[in-house]
Amino acid sequence: MPKARPNSPARVIADLETIIEALDAQGRLVRIKSEVDPRHDLAGIAARFEGGPRAVLFEKVKGHAHPVFTGLYWSRELLGDLMGKPADSLPHYVLDRIRSWQKEPVDPVVVKTGPVLEVTEREVDLARLPIPEHALGDGGPYLDVAVVIARDPETGVRNASIHRFQVLGKDKLGMLIDPGRHMELYLAKAAKMQVRLPITINIGVGPGLHFAAATPAEAAPADTDELGIASAFHEAPLQLVAGTTSKVEMVANAMYALECELVPGEVALEGPFAEVTGYYAKQAPRPVVRVKKIHRRKNPIFHTILSGVEVFNSVGLLGEANVLNLLRQQVPGVVDVYFSHGGCGFYHAVVSLAQKRPGLGKQAMMAAFAAFPPLKMVTVVDDDVDIRDPGDIEWAKTTRLDPLTGIVLIPKAFGHNLNPGFASGTGTKVGFDCTRPFPFTPEHDRVTFKTVATEGLDIRVPEIRPEAAPGVTAPTAKGGRGKSGGGPLKAM
Numbered sequence: 361m362p363k364a365r366p367n368s369p370a371r372v373i374a375d376l377e378t379i380i381e382a383l384d385a386q387g388r389l390v391r392i393k394s395e396v397d398p399r400h401d402l403a404g405i406a407a408r409f410e411g412g413p414r415a416v417l418f419e420k421v422k423g424h425a426h427p428v429f430t431g432l433y434w435s436r437e438l439l440g441d442l443m444g445k446p447a448d449s450l451p452h453y454v455l456d457r458i459r460s461w462q463k464e465p466v467d468p469v470v471v472k473t474g475p476v477l478e479v480t481e482r483e484v485d486l487a488r489l490p491i492p493e494h495a496l497g498d499g500g501p502y503l504d505v506a507v508v509i510a511r512d513p514e515t516g517v518r519n520a521s522i523h524r525f526q527v528l529g530k531d532k533l534g535m536l537i538d539p540g541r542h543m544e545l546y547l548a549k550a551a552k553m554q555v556r557l558p559i560t561i562n563i564g565v566g567p568g569l570h571f572a573a574a575t576p577a578e579a580a581p582a583d584t585d586e587l588g589i590a591s592a593f594h595e596a597p598l599q600l601v602a603g604t605t606s607k608v609e610m611v612a613n614a615m616y617a618l619e620c621e622l623v624p625g626e627v628a629l630e631g632p633f634a635e636v637t638g639y640y641a642k643q644a645p646r647p648v649v650r651v652k653k654i655h656r657r658k659n660p661i662f663h664t665i666l667s668g669v670e671v672f673n674s675v676g677l678l679g680e681a682n683v684l685n686l687l688r689q690q691v692p693g694v695v696d697v698y699f700s701h702g703g704c705g706f707y708h709a710v711v712s713l714a715q716k717r718p719g720l721g722k723q724a725m726m727a728a729f730a731a732f733p734p735l736k737m738v739t740v741v742d743d744d745v746d747i748r749d750p751g752d753i754e755w756a757k758t759t760r761l762d763p764l765t766g767i768v769l770i771p772k773a774f775g776h777n778l779n780p781g782f783a784s785g786t787g788t789k790v791g792f793d794c795t796r797p798f799p800f801t802p803e804h805d806r807v808t809f810k811t812v813a814t815e816g817l818d819i820r821v822p823e824i825r826p827e828a829a830p831g832v833t834a835p836t837a838k839g840g841r842g843k844s845g846g847g848p849l850k851a852m
């Protein structure tokens with residue numbers, strides 16, 4: 361493994377503090393200086409910046425001494441800059457790191473101490489953490505971007521994953537474990553062995569570890585220590601510190617680490633929660649987590665995300681990398697994959713294919729569905745279509761799709777239960793083969809223009825002057841427009 365230089369992206373992304381410093385230096389950090397209520401107001405303000413090129417630091421959170429940070433994942437441009445990669449190449453880069461780990465895993469190391477152990481709270485009281493309550497219909501405050509570390513109760517193999525946790529009391533959390541997660545397996549084993557399941561919840565880490573935890577089970581099976589994927593991103597072994605209440609470690613430089621345990625069978629009502637789908641997940645009895653100890657840095661920054669684009673660019677990005685990997689192995693000519701944001705970041709895959717033989721569009725469609733079970737829709741286009749441009753995809757659909765032969769319906773298929781169409785666990789999936797007939801014929805050749813260098817040419821581009829439009833009088837244009845000053849902050 362090559363050693364990362366001190367200032368290299370690999371080194372910077374290994375610690376949330378250096379990440380925030382780097383964003384600040386780049387002009388990519390909005391600082392909210394005024395005091396903000398963590399209940400609804402914080403998310404309401406953050407939402408104004410969602411998807412923009414800057415993350416947000418709330419410096420004064422009402423009732424709390426420590427700041428809250430959000431927006432690390434809502435822009436691929438920001439993320440790409442931070443990781444030293446072009447935004448569109450991120451799925452390829454993530455795949456490259458996962459493959460490097462698969463070939464040559466670098467296990468984490470356990471070090472004596474770390475910043476996360478600077479302070480251990482004398483009393484466990486979750487109310488003392490600046491945990492925001494985001495959407496108006498949420499059931500309460502949530503830890504929504506924490507990395508969970510656990511050990512297989514039988515084999516001791518470590519697992520990393522991300523789960524939402526609702527604060528239910530001073531030392532009590534409710535946890536969502538979707539079907540098929542490794543935590544489901546561990547909890548079932550613990551129940552069988554009649555033991556408690558210790559976990560640690562690590563808050564405030566960088567994208568290397570976040571992506572490691574979000575790596576799907578298809579790429580990181582249950583018998584592998586997926587924390588090693590973080591080492592691959594950091595180009596150095598991930599540092600952990602030993603647990604003080606169990607054998608489960610904590611992330612040495614996390615902002616906060618909670619040592620917890622689950623008692624198999626103990627459940628409490630959790631939810632509702634504004635989910636990545638744009639809908640509320642319903643309240644239901646879910647596993648209870650007891651918090652035994654709270655450790656933190658002396659000056660921690662609490663990390664939260666807005667459910668939406670931030671999740672599209674983490675779960676979705678990892679999904680893209682995984683689908684790209686499998687498709688490339690199985691279908692010749694697959695160039696790229698994008699999980700569109702209109703498709704909740706992980707329900708709609710758009711595949712770019714350089715056709716080599718007839719029928720490969722359908723092959724790519726089937727392979728994509730098989731590679732990532734939450735997908736509800738797959739659209740396959742030729743490689744002259746911009747898979748990140750919804751207008752271009754629609755162009756391929758309206759001019760190249762033969763609806764009679766190119767639409768594939770798959771009823772009663774396994775899907776993601778947060779998608780309302782799959783609430784019962786199964787639903788109908790649809791594939792659109794929008795590739796042009798092969799071998800190519802001229803009627804599907806796209807119009808192209810010459811690329812001309814314009815640097816040496818005398819070209820004058822005027823400012824648009826709306827006030828000069830016919831019928832607009834000067835005073836109305838200057839002061840009379842109701843919306844002046846109220847434009848979206850996103851454009852700032």
Ligand SMILES: Cc1cc2nc3c(=O)[nH]c(=O)nc-3n(C[C@H](O)[C@H](O)[C@H](O)COP(=O)(O)O)c2cc1C
Nearest residue numbers: 521522523524536537538541542574575576577674
């Ligand atoms: C921000 C974020 C929140 C997530 N929340 C949950 C959750 O509440 N429950 C869940 O089962 N998976 C959740 N996931 C998905 C899992 O963390 C992810 O699929 C992971 O790969 C599962 O790890 P495993 O294969 O080790 O089980 C979330 C992912 C992200 C990025």
Ligand SMILES: [Mn+2]
Nearest residue numbers: 519520542580
């Ligand atoms: Mn796992």
